[in-house]
Amino acid sequence: MTAAITVTGVEKTYASGFRALKGVDLEIRRGEIFALLGPNGAGKTTLISIVCGIVKATAGRVLVEGHDTVSAARITRSLIGLVPQELTTDAFETVLATVSFSRGLFGKAPDPAHVERVLRELSLWEKRDTQIIALSGGMKRRVLIAKALSHEPQILFLDEPTAGVDVELRRDMWAMVRRLKAQGVTIILTTHYIQEAEEMADRVGVINGGEIVLVENKAELMRKLGRKTLILTLEEPLPAVPDRLVRDGLALSADGTELAHSYDAKADRTGITTLLADLAASGVRVKDLRTEQSSLEEIFVNLVRTAAP
Amino acid sequence: MNLHAVKAIYHFEMARTRRTLLQSIVAPVLSTALYFVVFGAAIGGRINEVEGVPYGAFIVPGLIMLSLLTQSIANASFGIYFPRFTGTIYEVLSAPVSGLEIALGYVGAAATKSVILGLIILATAACIVPLRIDHPAVMLLFLVLTAVTFSLMGFVIGIWAEGFEQLQLVPLLIVTPLTFLGGSFYSVDMLPGFWRTVALFNPVVYLVSGFRWSFFSLADVPVGISLAATLACLGACLALTTWIFRTGYRLKK
Numbered sequence: 001m002t003a004a005i006t007v008t009g010v011e012k013t014y015a016s017g018f019r020a021l022k023g024v025d026l027e028i029r030r031g032e033i034f035a036l037l038g039p040n041g042a043g044k045t046t047l048i049s050i051v052c053g054i055v056k057a058t059a060g061r062v063l064v065e066g067h068d069t070v071s072a073a074r075i076t077r078s079l080i081g082l083v084p085q086e087l088t089t090d091a092f093e094t095v096l097a098t099v100s101f102s103r104g105l106f107g108k109a110p111d112p113a114h115v116e117r118v119l120r121e122l123s124l125w126e127k128r129d130t131q132i133i134a135l136s137g138g139m140k141r142r143v144l145i146a147k148a149l150s151h152e153p154q155i156l157f158l159d160e161p162t163a164g165v166d167v168e169l170r171r172d173m174w175a176m177v178r179r180l181k182a183q184g185v186t187i188i189l190t191t192h193y194i195q196e197a198e199e200m201a202d203r204v205g206v207i208n209g210g211e212i213v214l215v216e217n218k219a220e221l222m223r224k225l226g227r228k229t230l231i232l233t234l235e236e237p238l239p240a241v242p243d244r245l246v247r248d249g250l251a252l253s254a255d256g257t258e259l260a261h262s263y264d265a266k267a268d269r270t271g272i273t274t275l276l277a278d279l280a281a282s283g284v285r286v287k288d289l290r291t292e293q294s295s296l297e298e299i300f301v302n303l304v305r306t307a308a309p
Numbered sequence: 310m311n312l313h314a315v316k317a318i319y320h321f322e323m324a325r326t327r328r329t330l331l332q333s334i335v336a337p338v339l340s341t342a343l344y345f346v347v348f349g350a351a352i353g354g355r356i357n358e359v360e361g362v363p364y365g366a367f368i369v370p371g372l373i374m375l376s377l378l379t380q381s382i383a384n385a386s387f388g389i390y391f392p393r394f395t396g397t398i399y400e401v402l403s404a405p406v407s408g409l410e411i412a413l414g415y416v417g418a419a420a421t422k423s424v425i426l427g428l429i430i431l432a433t434a435a436c437i438v439p440l441r442i443d444h445p446a447v448m449l450l451f452l453v454l455t456a457v458t459f460s461l462m463g464f465v466i467g468i469w470a471e472g473f474e475q476l477q478l479v480p481l482l483i484v485t486p487l488t489f490l491g492g493s494f495y496s497v498d499m500l501p502g503f504w505r506t507v508a509l510f511n512p513v514v515y516l517v518s519g520f521r522w523s524f525f526s527l528a529d530v531p532v533g534i535s536l537a538a539t540l541a542c543l544g545a546c547l548a549l550t551t552w553i554f555r556t557g558y559r560l561k562k
């Protein structure tokens with residue numbers, strides 16, 4: 001059993017009648033960093049809230065480390081740490097008090113050494129006796145992260161962790177995420193920034209309009225991203241690809257006026273030189289040429305557009 | 310049982326009390342002292358004693374109950390409403406805690422505070438009027454039971470309320486009238502026949518009567534019935550709280 005989280009057929013219709021999730025199936029592997037990518041209103045926060053037990057699913061079930069989040073809530077919840085999207089913090093408590101509170105709330109015996117370590121890692125130790133209300137937005141975000149880590153969760157949810165966050169905190173946060181991953185913590189982050197998913201994630205899931213439209217290894221996505229297409233416009237249309245030119249990744253357009261050669265731009269050999277030599281040898285004359293590249297952004301926009309109702 | 314969580318919530322709430330010591334302790338003590346002056350001195354001038362107890366002393370148990378009730382409700386309702394209002398409730402909802410544990414933490418803290426407040430008012434009163442307590446153990450029992458019952462009621466109100474107005478609504482429209490008509494300042498026996506019957510439908514009458522019995526061995530209704538009525542109120546509030554957490558009422562979307 002390697003799944004940290006298994007979501008099966010989860011639907012959510014809010015009291016307003018709005019269908020925020022329309023049957024989500026998703027598996028998060030133990031120890032991975034999973035980026036849930038999607039535009040605003042896609043249902044990311046709703047999905048996380050269901051896994052964490054804050055929102056009740058209308059249908060479907062969620063297993064965390066094999067335990068049902070409804071019938072075995074006490075087990076699943078103690079495994080999870082959540083950094084919410086909104087900056088909802090106490091106001092008059094001190095940083096140390098609020099982080100210690102979280103640890104107790106999640107059923108862990110007091111451990112001042114662990115709390116100190118978490119606060120130091122997040123550069124909060126100097127502020128431990130400050131009232132939260134006196135902290136800047138970035139500092140409050142750090143406090144929320146510290147609260148989520150106070151009880152040593154095995155699974156960490158970061159809901160739009162970098163929205164409105166300064167460069168320094170972003171860097172600290174990613175360093176922390178890598179450190180946690182090294183310790184074996186499973187991390188799920190939501191974002192609508194593609195670079196973030198690219199930079200951090202092992203796998204990327206795209207959600208739109210309450211539906212998962214794609215789940216893929218980031219490496220696979222990057223491969224797609226790294227692929228370019230060389231398009232050759234011919235002087236004379238061809239009825240078919242001449243025998244000499246037939247190879248993987250080469251295709252003739254329907255009207256016979258364009259040859260498209262798809263290749264890996266990051267590979268040592270792209271096959272372009274050979275192709276051009278073979279074209280000349282076959283007597284095919286080229287009028288023009290251009291290259292095309294699909295970015296992750298493009299893939300994403302296409303997915304989201306085609307999936308839109 | 311997640312005892313660490315109960316402790317965490319309890320300490321969090323008690324820390325809040327310490328931060329707001331002035332509003333939470335000094336203000337109710339002051340207003341109760343004013344009641345003594347106004348009712349004790351003004352009315353006490355006309356009614357010398359009730360059933361052999363000087364009027365100033367006679368109203369002490371009722372006045373303590375009055376503060377106990379209003380403060381328990383105010384404290385407990387605010388304690389749970391505020392995190393709902395600010396959104397920090399997300400953490401409690403996502404934590405491995407049962408409804409019982411959440412209620413224990415919040416209600417336990419609110420009740421503790423009320424009992425402390427009741428004892429302070431009692432001490433204040435003892436400085437102003439000569440007082441005797443015939444049954445101290447029963448007195449403490451009523452004090453604790455009432456504090457817990459009305460803290461639970463406050464907790465329920467804090468979960469039900471959708472705004473600060475609603476938070477004030479139940480105490481203002483129901484609890485305050487019931488307490489004032491609950492025999493704090495008079496013996497129910499002093500009411501004319503019809504109103505006496507009406508008064509017996511007011512649960513506060515039973516609380517005040519039982520509490521007063523523990524002081525002066527005087528009661529409007531037998532103390533056993535008072536105790537039973539108090540326990541019934543507690544049971545009703547407990548049932549309501551259990552139902553709220555089973556259904557996620559107003560807590561989970």
Ligand SMILES: Nc1ncnc2c1ncn2[C@@H]1O[C@H](COP(=O)(O)OP(=O)(O)O)[C@@H](O)[C@H]1O
Nearest residue numbers: 014016018020039040041042043044045046562
């Ligand atoms: N409590 C609610 N009642 C009704 N609709 C809601 C509620 N919460 C969220 N929604 C709607 O559900 C959709 C998904 O919201 P959300 O999960 O927050 O999206 P995301 O986190 O991807 O931006 C949005 O259209 C939002 O307006």
Ligand SMILES: [Mg+2]
Nearest residue numbers: 044045046085
């Ligand atoms: Mg969101």
